[in-house]
Amino acid sequence: MNIIDRRLNPKSKSLGNRQRFVRRAKADIREAVRDALKKRKVTEVEGSEKISIRSKSVREPQFAHGRDGNRDFILPGNKDYKVGDLIPKPQGGGGGRGGQASPDGSGDDDFIFTLSKDEFLDLFFEDLKLPNLIKTKLKDLRSPVPQRAGYTTDGPPAKLNRVRTMRRSLARRIALKRPKTEEIRELEEAIAFAESETPPDAFRIAEMKARLQRLVALRRTIAYVDPLDLQYNRFDRVPKPATQAVMFCLMDASASMTEPLKDLAKRFFMLLHVFLSKHYRGVDVVFIRHTSTASEVDEETFFRGVETGGTVISTALDEMDRIVRDRYSPEDWNIYAAQASDGDNIPDDMGRCIELVEKHLLPASQYFAYIEVCERQGPGETIVWHGYKEMADRNKHFAMRRVSSPGEIFPVFHELFSSSSATG
């Protein structure tokens, strides 16, 4: 007999099978992923996803008995049936009783399984033609953070390391044979005792007193805690990437933004979120939508709600500026903004927009991206495009792109984030 420990054998032996399965069911899964996409929130893209697919492409047919014909069952647990008793059939004809009736009858059931995060993102970005992900030269905002870096011999009293200091002190005292308090006390007691004796032994007393004197002197010269013993905690200020970022999603919510356009924008926002989450520990998302007025809304309203009204982009920029001042101080937060619009705006408004972006928002932000979504690439420039163009030339962390189909989102995204010198 042999006992073998296989626990350390390579895991996921069936990875190859799983890949084959996912490949096989790809069409179905993709559909399910698309559905999931609609249900998902921007901030949730990354979790692993439970996918349920109609098991069309993963069906394994076999010759199997149908449901008609005569059947026999032997069942356990008879209570009071007698021979000849008639039991009405359950609905749906024969064979409804027990599991014997149809072993594989229900082939049409939904097949539920879990896609891993990577598989999900793969499929999610599939029609975005995901290349090797982004070597960003994006400016990493780093804020110094104190970090322990050993010990030092001087420093402010608040950073004194008592344990280390006392350890060194003890070592030194032992090494230099500093007399202990008890030693001196014992000697004193011995002297007192000797003096109380009759007759006192003068010679011994004198000798003891001399020793006491020597000990006290020694104690005075060898300090209990010497400046040599002192140890202070030392901190280095290590630059660390700031751990928080906030992402502003700005979108035109007027009626001209159709559902497909919003979906395009949503994909871009999702990508940006995934991207930022890779770099920062926590990412806040603020949704601002606007027509002729702007308001901060929750995600549901942001993507679903339809409003009527004109389009005044500066209202959204104003709102963002206000929120930044209120809640997200640029010293503490990395601010990213992505604005999506179909390029429509009141012409008068553009001047104010540019001023807002250039004077207030850009200085506070790491990056500001403008995405123009349109059904198809038409000739000519939209109002917003025209207005922003010059500013994009002047400012390196302002970028603008046009997108008209889901397939373009990723390349555009890639381009935007592949180098900090991206310009329009």
Next chain:
Amino acid sequence: MQETIRAAKPLFTGPEWNFDLLRDTYDVISEIGLGEMGLDIYRNQIEVITAEQMLDAYSSIGMPVMYRHWSFGKRFARDDVMYRKGYRSLAFEIVINSDPCINYIMEENSMTMQALVMAHAAMGHNHFFKNNYLFRQWTQADAILEYLAFAKRFVAECEERYGLSNVEAVLDAAHALMNQGVSKNARPRRRHDPAREREREIRRREYAIEIYNELWRTLPNAKAKEAPKSEENKAEQQALSLPEENILYFLEKNAPKLEGWKRELLRIVRVLSQYFYPQRQTKVMNEGCATFVHYEIINRMYERGLVTEGSMLEFMHMHSAVVYQPSFSDRGYSGLNPYALGFAMMRDIKRICTEPTKEDEAWFPDIAGHQDYMGVLRQAWADFRDESFILQYLSPKVIRDFRLFHLRDQSDNPATRVEAIHDEQGYRHVRRTLGRLYDVSQQDPDIQVTDADLSGSRRLVLTHFVREGVLLDKEECDRTLMHVARLWGFRVRLVEVDAVSGAKLREHEALPLP
């Protein structure tokens, strides 16, 4: 009863196990199993694995080596979800009919469970594999792992050479016909020797390369010889030895357009199907045997003080969960539990041998009062399969204990009728019917290749001999037939005829996709 020697102290006291403990416990178990119960087993190889590896093993039908196919991935995905959600717990062990016999045990098991599992699998199943006539006749325990390694390598090579989707298409089709890939009656034609298979495949390929001559391609195709139709047909039928129940075998040998490697793939699936066929026929016996053996061994260990009372409680808890039989009206009912039925019947055989009643003497004159119950059981394990075992050994007492009754569902009747119950008039009836239900050849639809025209239209005809008016599920049938057509390469027809009257009931047809 004989005096039992009580051990000074139990083998283990806590739930923790380690390898030394496993070894010591195994020694005790095999001493009881081999020495006292007279079991005869293959060498054991016990492998400790994690839950994840257990899931892996599950998905590839329990085999340690397996070729790659998406359906195993599907199974894994499903089991994974079930397991994580807690709908289903994992099996405590998997045992493979091989020599040496491989037993997988999970690291999560407590020491009591490990003991139970070793008694169950390493003794019970192992003995059954080695001794049951079906396994002896149909499976080569010493060759299966090697064959699977060959299969895995071969499939991988094919994937590389001919492309993933081409291989997949053939395997899909072969899997669809897996249950029709068994020769139920004949002995296997030849012993599978993986080395020879590989060699043959290489030779075949080399030969093809050797005789390849560009010139031959330029020749016009030879005209088919004309011959009197009906006579030739008959001769052909004979040459093909029709009818043939093993559709996979037939296709492998006779499909006109199939390339060599595809035939080899069919062969692999067919060999696997044949390998598992005995297991399908002996579920009740196999599990019953293993359960009886673990129950017996652990109890003997307890009598000897080798197992603590705490462990014994844990054991009884596990054991009774395994052999629990819900009644037909319970919500959890899903057919007769093979563990429960097998265990109950084997315990009953022991009872009949040691404490027979009047009834037993009338029903089982051969074994009633036969003191050597292990001998009787060993013989039963060796010479029967589920169907015949039930016909031979299902006693009135077990029928009463299970309160078995026979329900007949007639398609033209709005109600099902109770035909027999657990009483004097019903015992034989129930026993006969249950035996028949456990006959695998009755469970699978009886489909045979009945006609194949190799020279003319090249049409293939399958016939389903319909019993009791149970037709095939139409949708599944059409899909499966597509697979047959893909392998055959030409039109395929499936006729459903009544097995008794010969009346034609329904017809399906499929053409291969271009």
